[in-house]
Amino acid sequence: MALSAGIRSIAVAAMLLIMTAMVPAFAEKFAPDGAPDPSASVIGERALLNQVPHVEGQITIPDVKARVLIQPMGRTWDCFHEVLLHWGGAIVILGTIVVLGAAYLIIGRIRISAGRSGQKVLRFKALERFSHWLTAVSFVVLGLTGLNVTFGKIVLMPLIGPYAFGDLSQAAKYVHNFTSFAFVAGLILIAAIFFRDNFPQRVDIDWLKQGGGFITSKHAPAGRFNLGEKLVFWLSLAAGAAVTVSGFLLLFPFYGTNIAEMQVAQGVHAVVAILFVALILAHIYIGTLGMEGAFEAMGTGEVDLNWAREHHDLWLAKQLAKQPLHERGQSSATPAE
Amino acid sequence: MARMKFLCDAERCIDCNACVTACKNENEVPWGINRRRVVTINDGKPGERSVSMACMHCTDAPCASVCPVSCIYPTDDGIVLHDKDICIGCGYCFYACPFGAPQYPKVGNFGSRGKMDKCTYCAGGGGNEAPGSAAEYAKYGSDRFGEGKLPLCAEMCSTKSLLAGDGDVIAQIYKERVLRRGYGSGAWGWLTAYHEDIEV
Numbered sequence: 001m002a003l004s005a006g007i008r009s010i011a012v013a014a015m016l017l018i019m020t021a022m023v024p025a026f027a028e029k030f031a032p033d034g035a036p037d038p039s040a041s042v043i044g045e046r047a048l049l050n051q052v053p054h055v056e057g058q059i060t061i062p063d064v065k066a067r068v069l070i071q072p073m074g075r076t077w078d079c080f081h082e083v084l085l086h087w088g089g090a091i092v093i094l095g096t097i098v099v100l101g102a103a104y105l106i107i108g109r110i111r112i113s114a115g116r117s118g119q120k121v122l123r124f125k126a127l128e129r130f131s132h133w134l135t136a137v138s139f140v141v142l143g144l145t146g147l148n149v150t151f152g153k154i155v156l157m158p159l160i161g162p163y164a165f166g167d168l169s170q171a172a173k174y175v176h177n178f179t180s181f182a183f184v185a186g187l188i189l190i191a192a193i194f195f196r197d198n199f200p201q202r203v204d205i206d207w208l209k210q211g212g213g214f215i216t217s218k219h220a221p222a223g224r225f226n227l228g229e230k231l232v233f234w235l236s237l238a239a240g241a242a243v244t245v246s247g248f249l250l251l252f253p254f255y256g257t258n259i260a261e262m263q264v265a266q267g268v269h270a271v272v273a274i275l276f277v278a279l280i281l282a283h284i285y286i287g288t289l290g291m292e293g294a295f296e297a298m299g300t301g302e303v304d305l306n307w308a309r310e311h312h313d314l315w316l317a318k319q320l321a322k323q324p325l326h327e328r329g330q331s332s333a334t335p336a337e
Numbered sequence: 338m339a340r341m342k343f344l345c346d347a348e349r350c351i352d353c354n355a356c357v358t359a360c361k362n363e364n365e366v367p368w369g370i371n372r373r374r375v376v377t378i379n380d381g382k383p384g385e386r387s388v389s390m391a392c393m394h395c396t397d398a399p400c401a402s403v404c405p406v407s408c409i410y411p412t413d414d415g416i417v418l419h420d421k422d423i424c425i426g427c428g429y430c431f432y433a434c435p436f437g438a439p440q441y442p443k444v445g446n447f448g449s450r451g452k453m454d455k456c457t458y459c460a461g462g463g464g465n466e467a468p469g470s471a472a473e474y475a476k477y478g479s480d481r482f483g484e485g486k487l488p489l490c491a492e493m494c495s496t497k498s499l500l501a502g503d504g505d506v507i508a509q510i511y512k513e514r515v516l517r518r519g520y521g522s523g524a525w526g527w528l529t530a531y532h533e534d535i536e537v
Contacts, residue, residue: 044522045522046528057388059377065437068376074416074434075399075433152405164407165423166406170407170425177449253428259432315379
């Protein structure tokens with residue numbers, strides 16, 4: 001009996017506790033004058049935004065994206081664009097230029113150690129050079145017009161004034177939009193043409209062990225492309241694919257994407273493009289200032305025999321096996337392959 | 338100096354879209370562009386609420402910050418205006434705007450956008466045109482504000498749900514309403530737009 005009375009008193013106490021706890025919740029459903037609270041079932045803005053990234057509803061106009069009532073990520077994207085991208089982009093690009101400048105001062109121009117032989121070997125055929133320069137020229141145009149969108153108002157606008165800068169940026173926007181097609185065409189050509197020669201090989205490890213050609217006393221063996229060139233190829237392909245996909249999403253805004261996806265597309269486009277610019281700056285450096293005899297490969301298509309021997313010995317051996325030097329009477333007029 | 342703001346009392350909005358119509362008419366807004374719209378949350382369900390939304394004329398406006406040509410700026414009254422002669426129609430302000438305010442006329446192929454258009458708080462344009470001039474009206478719409486009037490959307494709201502005016506004054510009106518009737522679902526967008534909410 002005493003036990004059951006104890007249980008009963010506990011149950012009563014518990015019920016009282018629950019009832020007192022329920023009173024405020026119950027009272028909330030009524031306004032001060034006793035009328036039912038019509039807001040009782042309304043979820044406030046703060047609670048909604050805690051559940052979903054943006055508040056969305058119904059509208060009576062055909063513009064689907066106008067359904068989004070509030071998207072606070074806009075402010076996050078603003079922060080990314082104006083702080084992270086400005087500082088990160090400036091550090092990456094200026095940092096790359098500083099590193100390349102230091103490389104030029106420390107290592108200097110890598111010479112053909114045996115000197116020029118005067119004999120030429122065909123390295124890139126006309127179509128290969130066309131693909132490269134189609135991509136290269138459109139890349140430079142896209143890079144400059146793209147950097148203008150992010151850095152133009154800091155670098156250029158104070159110099160030429162807001163109205164001239166507006167006109168210039170407007171033109172740059174259209175140039176950027178349309179040059180993208182030439183760039184993608186070049187990228188596809190490059191991918192198709194150089195795909196096979198860029199597969200990783202065992203010799204790439206040796207090339208790396210020998211200092212990748214930067215240590216002039218050592219010989220770094222390589223096929224048609226060395227590991228550095230292969231990295232440029234694959235990284236360019238990856239970055240090119242990323243900027244292409246994100247770029248077309250930006251070119252066709254809200255075609256099947258929502259506001260959050262557009263923000264991500266812009267973020268990916270900007271970040272990858274900045275890294276891409278840094279990569280290509282290094283590529284331009286080693287192809288021009290950084291190494292004697294390298295530019296003519298893409299310039300005229302022909303390289304010096306000694307340059308090929310020092311940088312692409314395995315490839316040269318193959319070329320010579322196909323057609324020995326003494327048979328190449330007018331090698332410049334008739335391609336070897 | 339007064340700080341101009343908008344406030345939509347969702348308990349009073351009846352989704353009549355008169356504010357949308359008033360805005361379109363007053364500013365001769367072209368077809369396909371909606372400076373103001375009414376969004377209904379939980380349509381047809383318990384707790385349904387409608388909110389009239391346009392540019393909130395934010396504090397530290399993110400659109401102005403991300404604009405690559407810096408053509409958007411706040412006036413002394415806190416109204417966010419822009420200069421269409423500088424705008425390049427890149428669409429970045431729409432990505433940054435928490436309220437979907439910027440609008441763009443479609444001018445060419447693909448998704449290419451024309452000069453941005455948005456609510457000007459009926460305060461004319463942010464360009465070089467003379468205030469109240471025909472050139473300004475054609476480009477940006479009405480300059481009621483220059484005549485000492487508030488935006489037409491709020492002025493002719495039949496339930497006085499949409500309030501415009503000095504932020505402190507309309508916040509006080511809203512507070513009194515909430516206290517009197519005993520409920521309110523909050524000043525929609527204020528926390529995001531002005532970094533402050535109306536605590537009752």
